[in-house]
Amino acid sequence: MSNKQQKKFEEIVERFVELKDTSELMIDLAYSSLLLNSKELAEEVQRLEEYVDKLHTDFELLVLSSKFKKEEARGFLGLIRLGVVTEKISDAAAEIAEVVLRGIEPHSVLKLSIEEAEETVTHVRVNEKSSLVNKTLREARIPEETGMWVLAIRRGAKCIRPKPDSKIEVGDVLIASGYADGEEDLKKLASPSFSQLP
Protein backbone atom coordinates (compact mmCIF):
# COMPACT_ATOMS: atom_id res chain seq x y z
CA MET A 1 0.00 0.00 0.00
CA SER A 2 1.28 3.43 -0.86
CA ASN A 3 2.16 5.97 1.77
CA LYS A 4 -0.57 8.23 0.49
CA GLN A 5 -3.20 5.54 0.97
CA GLN A 6 -1.96 4.72 4.44
CA LYS A 7 -2.21 8.41 5.34
CA LYS A 8 -5.76 8.55 4.05
CA PHE A 9 -6.74 5.58 6.17
CA GLU A 10 -5.10 7.10 9.21
CA GLU A 11 -7.03 10.30 8.66
CA ILE A 12 -10.32 8.40 8.40
CA VAL A 13 -9.61 6.57 11.65
CA GLU A 14 -8.55 9.76 13.40
CA ARG A 15 -11.83 11.44 12.45
CA PHE A 16 -13.84 8.43 13.46
CA VAL A 17 -12.13 8.17 16.84
CA GLU A 18 -12.99 11.80 17.51
CA LEU A 19 -16.63 11.11 16.63
CA LYS A 20 -16.72 8.02 18.82
CA ASP A 21 -15.01 9.67 21.80
CA THR A 22 -17.18 12.77 21.57
CA SER A 23 -20.42 10.78 21.40
CA GLU A 24 -19.42 8.70 24.43
CA LEU A 25 -18.30 11.76 26.36
CA MET A 26 -21.73 13.22 25.63
CA ILE A 27 -23.46 10.25 27.28
CA ASP A 28 -21.32 10.72 30.38
CA LEU A 29 -21.98 14.46 30.47
CA ALA A 30 -25.69 14.01 29.81
CA TYR A 31 -26.17 11.61 32.73
CA SER A 32 -24.01 13.87 34.91
CA SER A 33 -26.16 16.86 33.97
CA LEU A 34 -29.19 14.90 35.11
CA LEU A 35 -27.62 13.76 38.34
CA LEU A 36 -26.33 17.19 39.26
CA ASN A 37 -29.31 19.00 37.73
CA SER A 38 -26.77 21.14 35.90
CA LYS A 39 -28.01 23.33 33.05
CA GLU A 40 -24.41 24.21 32.32
CA LEU A 41 -23.48 20.60 31.55
CA ALA A 42 -26.70 20.06 29.64
CA GLU A 43 -25.89 23.07 27.46
CA GLU A 44 -22.44 21.66 26.81
CA VAL A 45 -24.10 18.45 25.59
CA GLN A 46 -26.37 20.44 23.26
CA ARG A 47 -23.38 22.34 21.91
CA LEU A 48 -21.51 19.09 21.31
CA GLU A 49 -24.49 17.65 19.51
CA GLU A 50 -24.16 20.38 16.87
CA TYR A 51 -20.42 19.83 16.77
CA VAL A 52 -20.92 16.10 16.16
CA ASP A 53 -23.29 16.89 13.26
CA LYS A 54 -20.50 18.85 11.64
CA LEU A 55 -17.85 16.22 12.41
CA HIS A 56 -20.10 13.55 11.00
CA THR A 57 -20.59 15.38 7.71
CA ASP A 58 -16.83 15.90 7.38
CA PHE A 59 -16.29 12.22 8.15
CA GLU A 60 -18.79 11.07 5.53
CA LEU A 61 -17.27 13.35 2.91
CA LEU A 62 -13.83 12.05 3.71
CA VAL A 63 -14.93 8.42 3.41
CA LEU A 64 -16.87 9.02 0.21
CA SER A 65 -14.00 10.86 -1.41
CA SER A 66 -11.56 7.99 -0.80
CA LYS A 67 -10.88 6.33 -4.11
CA PHE A 68 -11.82 2.81 -3.16
CA LYS A 69 -12.03 -0.25 -5.35
CA LYS A 70 -15.27 -2.09 -5.95
CA GLU A 71 -14.27 -4.97 -3.69
CA GLU A 72 -13.58 -2.51 -0.87
CA ALA A 73 -17.07 -1.04 -0.97
CA ARG A 74 -18.45 -3.16 1.89
CA GLY A 75 -15.60 -2.10 4.16
CA PHE A 76 -16.36 1.52 3.42
CA LEU A 77 -20.07 0.98 3.92
CA GLY A 78 -19.23 -0.34 7.40
CA LEU A 79 -17.43 2.92 8.11
CA ILE A 80 -20.37 5.03 6.95
CA ARG A 81 -22.67 3.01 9.23
CA LEU A 82 -20.35 3.44 12.21
CA GLY A 83 -20.50 7.17 11.61
CA VAL A 84 -24.30 7.13 11.59
CA VAL A 85 -24.30 5.30 14.90
CA THR A 86 -22.14 7.90 16.63
CA GLU A 87 -24.61 10.52 15.51
CA LYS A 88 -27.54 8.49 16.89
CA ILE A 89 -25.74 8.18 20.21
CA SER A 90 -25.09 11.88 20.35
CA ASP A 91 -28.77 12.59 19.59
CA ALA A 92 -29.81 10.31 22.45
CA ALA A 93 -27.41 12.13 24.81
CA ALA A 94 -28.91 15.44 23.71
CA GLU A 95 -32.41 14.14 24.54
CA ILE A 96 -31.27 13.32 28.06
CA ALA A 97 -29.77 16.78 28.46
CA GLU A 98 -33.00 18.32 27.17
CA VAL A 99 -34.84 17.00 30.24
CA VAL A 100 -32.57 19.20 32.36
CA LEU A 101 -32.88 22.23 30.07
CA ARG A 102 -36.66 22.07 30.10
CA GLY A 103 -36.50 22.48 33.84
CA ILE A 104 -38.30 19.23 34.54
CA GLU A 105 -37.89 18.67 38.25
CA PRO A 106 -35.44 15.76 38.56
CA HIS A 107 -37.52 12.86 39.78
CA SER A 108 -35.98 10.63 42.45
CA VAL A 109 -36.02 7.79 39.92
CA LEU A 110 -33.47 9.77 37.91
CA LYS A 111 -30.92 9.81 40.69
CA LEU A 112 -29.07 7.11 38.89
CA SER A 113 -26.00 7.01 41.01
CA ILE A 114 -25.20 6.71 44.65
CA GLU A 115 -22.85 9.68 44.36
CA GLU A 116 -23.80 12.73 46.31
CA ALA A 117 -25.93 14.96 44.17
CA GLU A 118 -25.15 18.09 46.15
CA GLU A 119 -22.14 18.77 44.01
CA THR A 120 -21.83 21.73 41.69
CA VAL A 121 -20.46 22.01 38.19
CA THR A 122 -18.04 24.72 37.26
CA HIS A 123 -15.87 25.66 34.34
CA VAL A 124 -12.55 27.48 34.45
CA ARG A 125 -10.21 28.68 31.74
CA VAL A 126 -6.54 27.81 32.10
CA ASN A 127 -4.45 30.95 31.65
CA GLU A 128 -0.76 31.26 30.84
CA LYS A 129 0.21 31.87 34.46
CA SER A 130 -1.32 28.62 35.66
CA SER A 131 0.95 25.88 36.97
CA LEU A 132 -1.33 23.41 35.16
CA VAL A 133 -0.08 24.39 31.69
CA ASN A 134 1.72 21.54 29.90
CA LYS A 135 1.02 19.13 32.72
CA THR A 136 -0.84 15.89 32.16
CA LEU A 137 -3.94 15.33 34.27
CA ARG A 138 -2.03 12.71 36.22
CA GLU A 139 0.70 15.24 37.07
CA ALA A 140 -1.78 18.02 37.76
CA ARG A 141 -3.42 16.13 40.65
CA ILE A 142 -6.49 18.32 40.47
CA PRO A 143 -8.77 16.10 42.61
CA GLU A 144 -6.13 15.95 45.36
CA GLU A 145 -5.49 19.70 45.26
CA THR A 146 -9.03 20.98 44.92
CA GLY A 147 -11.52 18.16 45.48
CA MET A 148 -12.89 18.85 41.99
CA TRP A 149 -13.19 16.13 39.36
CA VAL A 150 -12.57 17.08 35.70
CA LEU A 151 -15.48 15.84 33.57
CA ALA A 152 -14.33 17.26 30.24
CA ILE A 153 -11.74 19.53 28.68
CA ARG A 154 -13.06 22.00 26.14
CA ARG A 155 -10.45 23.04 23.60
CA GLY A 156 -11.83 25.34 20.90
CA ALA A 157 -14.88 23.60 19.43
CA LYS A 158 -13.58 20.20 20.57
CA CYS A 159 -14.34 18.56 23.84
CA ILE A 160 -11.98 15.93 25.16
CA ARG A 161 -12.75 13.08 27.51
CA PRO A 162 -10.14 13.43 30.24
CA LYS A 163 -7.50 10.72 30.40
CA PRO A 164 -4.54 10.58 32.81
CA ASP A 165 -2.21 11.36 29.88
CA SER A 166 -4.24 14.31 28.54
CA LYS A 167 -2.04 17.38 28.52
CA ILE A 168 -3.49 20.69 29.69
CA GLU A 169 -2.93 23.63 27.36
CA VAL A 170 -3.28 27.40 27.73
CA GLY A 171 -6.85 28.40 26.90
CA ASP A 172 -8.35 25.02 27.78
CA VAL A 173 -11.61 25.18 29.66
CA LEU A 174 -11.84 22.59 32.40
CA ILE A 175 -15.37 21.47 33.18
CA ALA A 176 -15.38 19.97 36.65
CA SER A 177 -17.73 18.85 39.40
CA GLY A 178 -17.31 18.72 43.15
CA TYR A 179 -18.34 20.45 46.32
CA ALA A 180 -18.78 24.20 46.09
CA ASP A 181 -15.77 24.99 48.29
CA GLY A 182 -13.42 23.35 45.79
CA GLU A 183 -14.54 25.74 43.07
CA GLU A 184 -12.48 28.65 44.36
CA ASP A 185 -9.37 26.46 44.70
CA LEU A 186 -9.75 25.26 41.13
CA LYS A 187 -10.13 28.82 39.86
CA LYS A 188 -6.97 29.87 41.68
CA LEU A 189 -5.11 26.91 40.23
CA ALA A 190 -6.27 27.43 36.64
CA SER A 191 -6.44 31.23 36.48
CA PRO A 192 -4.00 32.47 39.14
CA SER A 193 -4.88 36.15 38.68
CA PHE A 194 -8.54 35.40 39.25
CA SER A 195 -8.51 36.40 42.91
CA GLN A 196 -7.17 39.85 42.05
CA LEU A 197 -9.95 40.57 39.60
CA PRO A 198 -12.59 43.01 40.84
Added chain:
Amino acid sequence: MPRLEKIEYKPIPARELLVEMKNLSELMIDLAYSAVLFNDKELAEDVLELENRVDTLAYLLDMEVMLATRDAKDAEALVGVSTVASAADKISDAAADIAAIVTQNIGVHPIVSEIFKKVEERLMRAKVNENSIIVGKLIDELDLAARMGVDIIAIHRNKDWIINPKENERIKRDDILIARGAPSGINEFKELAEGKRQKLED
Protein backbone atom coordinates in the same frame (compact mmCIF):
# COMPACT_ATOMS: atom_id res chain seq x y z
CA MET B 1 -37.20 -12.98 12.81
CA PRO B 2 -36.87 -13.61 16.54
CA ARG B 3 -40.09 -14.59 18.24
CA LEU B 4 -41.33 -11.70 20.32
CA GLU B 5 -42.58 -12.59 23.73
CA LYS B 6 -45.57 -11.16 25.49
CA ILE B 7 -44.42 -8.88 28.25
CA GLU B 8 -46.07 -9.37 31.59
CA TYR B 9 -46.00 -6.79 34.30
CA LYS B 10 -43.47 -7.42 37.05
CA PRO B 11 -43.24 -5.24 40.12
CA ILE B 12 -39.67 -3.98 39.80
CA PRO B 13 -38.84 -0.49 41.08
CA ALA B 14 -38.57 2.02 38.23
CA ARG B 15 -35.19 3.22 39.43
CA GLU B 16 -33.79 -0.30 39.28
CA LEU B 17 -35.09 -0.75 35.75
CA LEU B 18 -33.63 2.54 34.62
CA VAL B 19 -30.22 1.87 36.18
CA GLU B 20 -30.11 -1.48 34.42
CA MET B 21 -31.10 0.10 31.10
CA LYS B 22 -28.37 2.68 31.50
CA ASN B 23 -25.69 0.16 32.45
CA LEU B 24 -26.65 -2.35 29.78
CA SER B 25 -26.83 0.23 27.01
CA GLU B 26 -23.36 1.53 27.86
CA LEU B 27 -21.96 -1.98 28.13
CA MET B 28 -23.49 -2.81 24.75
CA ILE B 29 -21.68 0.03 23.03
CA ASP B 30 -18.32 -1.25 24.23
CA LEU B 31 -19.20 -4.84 23.37
CA ALA B 32 -20.42 -3.82 19.93
CA TYR B 33 -17.27 -1.87 19.11
CA SER B 34 -15.24 -4.84 20.36
CA ALA B 35 -17.20 -7.12 18.02
CA VAL B 36 -16.34 -4.83 15.09
CA LEU B 37 -12.74 -4.31 16.11
CA PHE B 38 -12.04 -8.00 16.59
CA ASN B 39 -14.50 -9.06 13.88
CA ASP B 40 -16.35 -11.40 16.21
CA LYS B 41 -19.73 -12.56 14.98
CA GLU B 42 -20.80 -14.42 18.10
CA LEU B 43 -20.13 -11.44 20.30
CA ALA B 44 -22.13 -9.31 17.86
CA GLU B 45 -25.03 -11.75 18.11
CA ASP B 46 -24.94 -11.48 21.89
CA VAL B 47 -25.19 -7.72 21.60
CA LEU B 48 -28.35 -8.18 19.51
CA GLU B 49 -29.76 -10.38 22.27
CA LEU B 50 -29.00 -7.75 24.87
CA GLU B 51 -30.90 -5.29 22.75
CA ASN B 52 -34.00 -7.46 23.20
CA ARG B 53 -33.42 -7.42 26.92
CA VAL B 54 -33.24 -3.62 26.98
CA ASP B 55 -36.50 -3.50 24.98
CA THR B 56 -38.17 -5.65 27.61
CA LEU B 57 -36.87 -3.41 30.37
CA ALA B 58 -38.22 -0.39 28.50
CA TYR B 59 -41.70 -1.92 28.39
CA LEU B 60 -41.59 -2.76 32.09
CA LEU B 61 -40.43 0.74 32.95
CA ASP B 62 -43.21 2.28 30.87
CA MET B 63 -45.73 0.19 32.82
CA GLU B 64 -44.26 1.36 36.13
CA VAL B 65 -44.49 4.98 35.03
CA MET B 66 -48.10 4.52 33.91
CA LEU B 67 -49.07 2.95 37.20
CA ALA B 68 -47.41 5.72 39.19
CA THR B 69 -49.21 8.50 37.34
CA ARG B 70 -52.41 9.58 39.06
CA ASP B 71 -52.72 13.21 38.08
CA ALA B 72 -51.20 15.99 35.99
CA LYS B 73 -48.61 16.72 38.62
CA ASP B 74 -47.36 13.13 38.59
CA ALA B 75 -47.30 13.23 34.81
CA GLU B 76 -45.11 16.33 34.85
CA ALA B 77 -42.77 14.74 37.36
CA LEU B 78 -42.50 11.46 35.49
CA VAL B 79 -42.22 12.61 31.89
CA GLY B 80 -38.48 13.06 32.39
CA VAL B 81 -38.17 9.41 33.42
CA SER B 82 -39.83 8.23 30.19
CA THR B 83 -37.64 10.54 28.12
CA VAL B 84 -34.42 9.32 29.71
CA ALA B 85 -35.51 5.67 29.39
CA SER B 86 -36.29 6.17 25.72
CA ALA B 87 -32.85 7.75 25.21
CA ALA B 88 -31.16 4.77 26.90
CA ASP B 89 -33.21 2.51 24.61
CA LYS B 90 -31.97 4.49 21.59
CA ILE B 91 -28.38 4.07 22.76
CA SER B 92 -28.90 0.32 22.93
CA ASP B 93 -30.44 0.39 19.42
CA ALA B 94 -27.34 2.23 18.24
CA ALA B 95 -25.15 -0.47 19.77
CA ALA B 96 -27.24 -3.10 17.94
CA ASP B 97 -26.65 -1.19 14.69
CA ILE B 98 -22.92 -1.46 15.30
CA ALA B 99 -23.25 -5.20 15.94
CA ALA B 100 -25.33 -5.60 12.78
CA ILE B 101 -22.35 -4.38 10.73
CA VAL B 102 -20.66 -7.61 11.80
CA THR B 103 -23.62 -10.00 11.64
CA GLN B 104 -24.62 -8.79 8.16
CA ASN B 105 -21.09 -9.40 6.86
CA ILE B 106 -20.59 -5.77 5.99
CA GLY B 107 -17.49 -5.34 8.10
CA VAL B 108 -15.10 -2.48 8.37
CA HIS B 109 -12.18 -2.15 6.02
CA PRO B 110 -9.37 -4.36 7.46
CA ILE B 111 -6.78 -1.58 7.28
CA VAL B 112 -9.12 0.70 9.16
CA SER B 113 -9.66 -1.85 11.92
CA GLU B 114 -5.88 -2.39 12.16
CA ILE B 115 -5.25 1.32 12.70
CA PHE B 116 -8.33 1.58 14.93
CA LYS B 117 -7.00 -1.18 17.19
CA LYS B 118 -3.82 0.81 17.72
CA VAL B 119 -5.58 4.00 18.73
CA GLU B 120 -8.54 2.57 20.66
CA GLU B 121 -7.26 2.86 24.18
CA ARG B 122 -10.29 1.81 26.16
CA LEU B 123 -10.96 -1.70 24.86
CA MET B 124 -8.76 -4.75 24.67
CA ARG B 125 -8.93 -8.44 24.04
CA ALA B 126 -6.51 -10.92 25.53
CA LYS B 127 -6.22 -14.67 25.74
CA VAL B 128 -5.38 -15.95 29.21
CA ASN B 129 -2.05 -17.74 29.13
CA GLU B 130 -1.66 -20.87 31.27
CA ASN B 131 1.22 -19.18 33.12
CA SER B 132 -0.76 -16.06 33.91
CA ILE B 133 -1.18 -15.30 37.60
CA ILE B 134 -4.86 -14.56 37.07
CA VAL B 135 -5.68 -18.19 36.21
CA GLY B 136 -7.98 -19.64 38.88
CA LYS B 137 -8.67 -16.24 40.45
CA LEU B 138 -12.12 -14.85 41.06
CA ILE B 139 -12.90 -11.54 39.36
CA ASP B 140 -13.63 -10.21 42.82
CA GLU B 141 -10.14 -11.17 44.08
CA LEU B 142 -8.43 -9.38 41.21
CA ASP B 143 -10.04 -6.11 42.28
CA LEU B 144 -9.26 -4.67 38.84
CA ALA B 145 -11.41 -1.59 39.16
CA ALA B 146 -9.58 -0.32 42.24
CA ARG B 147 -6.14 -1.50 41.14
CA MET B 148 -6.02 -0.31 37.55
CA GLY B 149 -9.38 1.12 36.57
CA VAL B 150 -10.28 -1.85 34.37
CA ASP B 151 -13.33 -4.07 34.18
CA ILE B 152 -13.89 -7.30 32.34
CA ILE B 153 -17.01 -6.97 30.23
CA ALA B 154 -17.05 -10.37 28.54
CA ILE B 155 -15.38 -13.78 28.65
CA HIS B 156 -15.27 -16.20 25.75
CA ARG B 157 -15.11 -19.75 27.07
CA ASN B 158 -15.96 -23.05 25.36
CA LYS B 159 -17.57 -21.30 22.41
CA ASP B 160 -19.85 -19.21 24.64
CA TRP B 161 -19.68 -15.61 25.63
CA ILE B 162 -20.25 -14.76 29.27
CA ILE B 163 -21.46 -11.18 29.15
CA ASN B 164 -20.82 -8.88 32.10
CA PRO B 165 -19.36 -11.67 34.26
CA LYS B 166 -20.17 -11.64 37.97
CA GLU B 167 -17.70 -11.09 40.82
CA ASN B 168 -17.70 -14.81 41.64
CA GLU B 169 -16.66 -15.88 38.14
CA ARG B 170 -13.31 -17.69 38.08
CA ILE B 171 -10.80 -16.96 35.30
CA LYS B 172 -9.65 -20.06 33.44
CA ARG B 173 -6.72 -20.66 31.12
CA ASP B 174 -7.48 -20.03 27.45
CA ASP B 175 -10.36 -17.70 28.34
CA ILE B 176 -10.57 -14.81 25.93
CA LEU B 177 -11.27 -11.65 27.88
CA ILE B 178 -12.65 -8.36 26.71
CA ALA B 179 -11.95 -5.53 29.09
CA ARG B 180 -12.47 -1.79 29.11
CA GLY B 181 -11.01 1.01 31.13
CA ALA B 182 -8.16 3.47 31.50
CA PRO B 183 -5.48 3.09 28.79
CA SER B 184 -2.60 2.49 31.22
CA GLY B 185 -4.62 -0.10 33.15
CA ILE B 186 -5.70 -1.80 29.94
CA ASN B 187 -2.08 -2.38 28.92
CA GLU B 188 -1.12 -3.63 32.34
CA PHE B 189 -4.06 -6.03 32.41
CA LYS B 190 -3.28 -7.38 28.94
CA GLU B 191 0.27 -8.19 30.07
CA LEU B 192 -1.07 -9.89 33.20
CA ALA B 193 -3.53 -12.01 31.23
CA GLU B 194 -0.94 -12.99 28.65
CA GLY B 195 1.51 -14.00 31.38
CA LYS B 196 4.02 -11.27 30.48
CA ARG B 197 3.74 -9.66 33.88
CA GLN B 198 3.77 -11.77 37.00
CA LYS B 199 2.94 -9.37 39.75
CA LEU B 200 -0.37 -7.82 40.67
CA GLU B 201 0.49 -4.41 42.02
CA ASP B 202 -1.58 -2.58 44.58
